[in-house]
Amino acid sequence: MTVADDAPAAVPDAAVVPGMQDSYEEFYLNAPCGLLTMAPNGTVTHINDTLLGMTGRERRDVVGASFTRLLTVGSQMFFETRFQPILRLQGEIREVAIALSCADGSSLPVLLNAVVVADGNGQPRVIRTAIFDSTVRQDYEREMLAARRSAEASEVRVRALQDASIAFGGATGEEELAEALVSSARSTFSASNSAVVLLGDDGELSVVAGVNPLGDALSLQELVPMASVLELSPVTSIGVDGVDASTAAIRAALAAARQHTVTVTPLVDRDVPIGVLLCFFGRERDLGDQFSSLQQALARQAAQTLTRMRLRAQLEQLALYDRLTGLATRKLLEERLAVALESGTPMALVFLDLDGFKGVNDHLGHTTGDAVLRVVADRLRSVVRAEDVVGRFGGDEFVVICAETTSVNAMVVAQRIAAEIRLPMDGIDPAFPITASVGVAVYTPASSDVSAAELFRLADGAMYASKRAGGNRVSVFGA
């Protein structure tokens, strides 16, 4: 057996203890680690016996061949993409974890140090490596890696749900909630795009938040398989590689938008579908059970929050709008009046009470009475400006807040109201005519400093003046 010429020759060493000599050659060949030298292009030039023993290979099969042939495929890829560039640029690398491919087909985990030896011109001459068996260490490392990955996966899940719960809880409206769901879906699933699609009261789907990259190519109805949403199916996934004829249009749109897959996760409120979460992926992904179960969990959390939000909004609506006439309630009137006063611009409050309403109720019944109230509400709405607020104060009393108006204009509105109310009503016996006693209170910021309650009292007083004068007329306070 010859050691090739680059390896050190046996050199007598005077300094060693007599009887303890170890030649350089002996030491090289049987060093307690694998030693290997290769040319800059990766061709093996020298290998020691230790490394041959570790791999079970013959010197003649290794020397002259590429170093990469001693590596497993995974390590070859790593060697080429990361190891080589760094070694070239840096001249040295240490403690790289790779695996050798042994003669018997097994693989041997090793740690490798390598150094580039340059010639006089700074050009690489040879690459020297030292290789250590790290089976025990890497088994442990692999276990750690597996544990780390699984810990990370569950951490992702917990964090996603926690973050989402905070973000959803902080949302003040449906749109904000949808935005929070989109952003949480994008980061949790590394989705290229995500969108929240909600079913409106009109049964139409619309994108409330996020981006639907297929928007130009497909209508939402074509994209979202409503049937599957209605059947409350779990996550549906459609990829460009699919073959199902029913998804051909979606697959074509995905390809055109450079997306690989879209997942559709229903948003469900106690068995009622309210929309879907769309997630788009730019490449083929492993969308396993854990993945879709996390999508469902996020969707469920968002849907529950959305439902709570809608219930709260309904309750607020009930408190703010009169159920019979749809007009503002006293609560909303008070809020709006406070806002109008705060704006510091001139405004007017029109207060009216129906004349003859008690007679209708007593003689024609409460159903007819309710019909009269609804007609009055419609007429009031038709004579005021869009920015004015019409409300039902209680019983047969109504209020109109005319923001940013002058006393003259308020008077005109009040007269128009009185004229409109006194018109005959379809289906109501003309023997029971309905008219209105109207009172107006005008507020001018420069001249007065009144509270909302005071303004109501003044308008109410003016209304009573009309009532006392026989009704069916307008009185003004503070003109």
Add this chain to the structure above:
Amino acid sequence: MGSLPAERTDVLRRNNVTVSGNPAGRPMVFAHGFGCSQEVWRMVAPQFAEDYRVILFDHVGAGGSDVSAYDTGKYDSIDGYASDVLEILAELDLQDVVYVGHSVSSMIGVVAASRDSSRFGALVLVGPSPRYINEGEYVGGFDRADITALLDNLDLNYLGWSSQMAPAIMGNPDRPELGDELTTSFCRIDPMIASQFARVTFLSDNRADLAAVVTPTLVLQCTDDLIAPTPVGEYVHEHIAGSTLVRLEATGHVPNLSSPDEVAREIRSFLA
């Protein structure tokens, strides 16, 4: 090669774009592959400085890029990286660009040019592979299990205790020409980003994009390239109409470092 940072707009800062060479020359953009940074071009790019305007950049997560710009959704596909390339070309208002991409960046260039070819004059693909995994008739060179083993290997090196490979920041007494400033950004990659970039690189399938390329294309195929074996280079050549395939004498997957002169020579001869 002195690098003259262009005006540091968001895009240019994000991708650590450096502009050097002949300001009046035709623009040549170099894009690095997986596992390294723009440093991988340090022996090729200077060879074009005299007559080309040389543009180098780092993908987000690598080298001196702005890691805070990393978005796991955007960069989960080649397409996200291609968007950055298009933005860089637009930001510098480059025309008739010679785009030189190594490894995964060759496919990033293919996707960018097939989305909008208007600023591209030529594509040079160094060791391209549109799909690493064998599939039916297609020979990518790897089985899915190989790729899984590679990803394990990467994670072991990036995330395990032997994470020396990840930051790879150390002095180099043998190469004093590498100043400290360069050494610190030497192929630096964020481990978590590298882990995702590896998945994007080795699990993507961009075969369908090849047919859409209308830009004159040079495919540089190395000898004994394990990552992008010869049949893959031939596949790329066959599927990009009118492309030129040149087989390099250089071995391995990183000819820009192992045989920079040969790479530069072939690029020149293609552009001549």
